[in-house]
Amino acid sequence: MDDSPSAARGDTRxxxxxxxxxxxxxxxxxxxxxxxxxxxxxxxxxxxxxxxxRALFGTTANLLAALDDAFADVEDHLAAARPTGLRLVPDPPAQPGT
Structure with a gap:
């Protein structure tokens, strides 16, 4: 059983x-x-x-916005790496006598 905080929140997929x-x-x-x-x-x-x-709050908000941008880049990368549904099909077995 997973007792991690993320599992407790239901975040684990x-x-x-x-x-x-x-x-x-x-x-x-x-x-x-x-x-x-x-x-x-x-x-x-x-x-x-x-x-x-005030400066601390403003700087921290800007840092969090930059982290949000980084996560957006990760999401874009993951979306681009998502399988397209195409799969390799093996060559058919060789026929005897060919």
Whole structure:
């Protein structure tokens, strides 16, 4: 049984035939959380008085936006690497006497 935090949240998506998790789904969920936190920090930045805290919130929001871009690149790469449905078909067996 998987007792990991991701399994507890129901985040694990596993291909039964290969036992591998779905990286695209993980990247999509991570991107949503990054954007949500960046938006929250930008909103909170406007409510604090301390200039250092404002700068920290703004810088962190920008960093999270850059991470979101990196995850988008990963999703694009995974989508490009997705099988197209074509598969190699072996040559037919040789006929006797040919």
């Amino acid at each position: 596993t291909d039964v035939s290969t036992g591998r998790t779905d990286a695209r789904g993980s990247a999509t969920r991570a991107r949503a959380r990054l954007r949500e936190l960046a938006d929250q920090l930008r909103d909170d930045r406007d409510t604090v008085d301390d200039p250092r805290t």
